[in-house]
Amino acid sequence: xxxxxxxxxxxxxxxxxxxxxxxxxxxxxxxxxxxxxxxxxxxxxxxxxxxxxxxxxxxxxxxxxxxxxxxxxxxxxxxxxxxxxxxxxxxxxxxxxxxxxxxxxxxxxxxxxxxxxxxxxxxxxxxxxxxxxxxxxxxxxxxxxxxxxxxxxxxxxxxxxxxxxxxxxxxxxxxxxxxxxxxxxxxxxxxxxxxxxxxxxxxxxxxxxxxxxxxxxxxxxxxxxxxxxxxxxxxxxxxxxxxxxxxxxxxxxxxxxxxxxxxxxxxxxxxxxxxxxxxxxxxxxxxxxxxxxxxxxxxxxxxxxxx
Ligand code: GDP
Ligand code: ZN
Numbered sequence: 001x002x003x004x005x006x007x008x009x010x011x012x013x014x015x016x017x018x019x020x021x022x023x024x025x026x027x028x029x030x031x032x033x034x035x036x037x038x039x040x041x042x043x044x045x046x047x048x049x050x051x052x053x054x055x056x057x058x059x060x061x062x063x064x065x066x067x068x069x070x071x072x073x074x075x076x077x078x079x080x081x082x083x084x085x086x087x088x089x090x091x092x093x094x095x096x097x098x099x100x101x102x103x104x105x106x107x108x109x110x111x112x113x114x115x116x117x118x119x120x121x122x123x124x125x126x127x128x129x130x131x132x133x134x135x136x137x138x139x140x141x142x143x144x145x146x147x148x149x150x151x152x153x154x155x156x157x158x159x160x161x162x163x164x165x166x167x168x169x170x171x172x173x174x175x176x177x178x179x180x181x182x183x184x185x186x187x188x189x190x191x192x193x194x195x196x197x198x199x200x201x202x203x204x205x206x207x208x209x210x211x212x213x214x215x216x217x218x219x220x221x222x223x224x225x226x227x228x229x230x231x232x233x234x235x236x237x238x239x240x241x242x243x244x245x246x247x248x249x250x251x252x253x254x255x256x257x258x259x260x261x262x263x264x265x266x267x268x269x270x271x272x273x274x275x276x277x278x279x280x281x282x283x284x285x286x287x288x289x290x291x292x293x294x295x296x297x298x299x300x301x302x303x304x305x306x307x
Contacts, residue, residue: 002065005047007216013043013061015051024051024059036064039072039083045215045227046086046172069117071174081239084215085174085227090167091121094177094186098130103178104142108249108290110176111148112237115248121148122167126182128154142284145277146251155185165190169222176229183228191220242298246274249291251283265295 003017015022026043036042043049048065071088072081091114095102107123114121125139136152143150151167153160164186177183187194218226237245243263246252252274256264260271266288277283 001053002048002050004217005043005045005049005061006219007214008041008043008045009214013049015049015059015061017051022051022053022057022059024049024061026061030061030064033064038081039070040080041083044070044083044086045217046088048087069119071113071117071119084229085217087172088117088119088174088227089171090173091119092124092168092173092175092177093121094124094126094175094181094183096125096127096130096181097132097135098127100178100180102139104286105290105293108287109237109294111250112240112245112248112294115250115253116237116240123148123150124153124160124164124177124186125150126153126155126186128152128159129156142287144284145282146287148250153186155182155189158189161186161189165222165224168220168224168226170224172217172225172227174227174229179230187226194220237294237298238301240298242295242302245291245295245298249294252291255283267292267295 001017003015003022005013006016006021007014011025013024013026015024030036030042033042043061043064047067049061050063050065051059051061053059067086069086069088070081070083071085071091072083091110093107093110095104095107102125111121113119123143128136131152139150151160151163153164155161168190175183215227215229218228220226240248243265246256246264246266252266255273255277256262256266258273259266259269261269264272264274266272266274274283274288278285278288
């Protein structure tokens with residue numbers, strides 16, 4: 001039988017199968033599957049799995065179907081990827097105007113993650129009602145030429161809420177946002193009858209930052225399936241080598257075809273198109289600095305590792 005993993009909790013996984021939820025364990029041999037070895041856990045929410053029922057209405061997962069993509073985090077001190085979710089249609093990064101402050105460095109790292117995995121990203125910036133005169137302009141400026149989808153919303157005035165709801169319809173999305181940005185308010189705005197459930201969303205998954213988090217998928221109106229990740233504050237990009245970073249840095253990837261060197265890290269190389277475009281003002285200088293910042297983290301990581 002084939003089902004979708006909708007929840008992971010400790011050693012157990014809940015599988016959705018024909019509208020029912022079946023609690024499953026893992027067959028031992030799954031742990032020996034080479035494709036799954038590099039992950040802390042062999043199975044994640046979003047996985048399509050083959051399973052077998054036992055007599056009591058629970059089951060065992062036999063096989064994990066090929067994944068379209070994975071969302072992982074990785075700590076500096078470990079070579080294992082902490083697998084959070086699989087087969088995502090969309091990554092929604094939620095930030096806000098006013099407080100907590102916009103953290104575009106954090107967003108840029110997530111954008112690299114999304115490009116690397118081939119997961120489309122939507123940047124949702126909430127609390128539009130609190131934006132100051134030049135806030136929205138500065139944000140658009142920062143991402144000029146990147147092609148990033150940015151949606152500005154306000155859970156207070158309702159602006160952008162319908163659009164967000166439409167963008168989430170019929171998709172499996174992972175929501176990423178620090179507490180305080182208004183994630184709960186946005187969910188309540190989009191799905192008013194799920195008042196209680198939204199609290200559940202944060203409570204049931206908000207455990208443990210450094211242990212594997214309990215993750216759950218919620219099925220909402222218009223077949224929006226949502227995975228919330230309240231504990232997600234940091235994650236590394238250490239599976240990306242420094243010279244590859246430009247490839248996954250949205251607009252840099254496309255524009256670097258005109259760099260004299262290939263690969264070009266857009267740092268010290270002469271004849272670098274990215275540096276030219278920064279000078280000409282076609283790429284925001286701040287965004288370029290954010291790139292250099294990630295590049296230097298990756299270089300440090302690889303230097304220490306192979307020394
Ligand atoms: P969460 O921690 O991300 O789930 O954020 P909450 O939904 O709990 O909201 C955090 C705070 O921001 C609360 O005081 C909300 O009333 C407030 N808030 C949420 N969305 C907005 C918004 O669009 N505009 C304004 N002004 N306040 C908001
Ligand atoms: Zn270059």
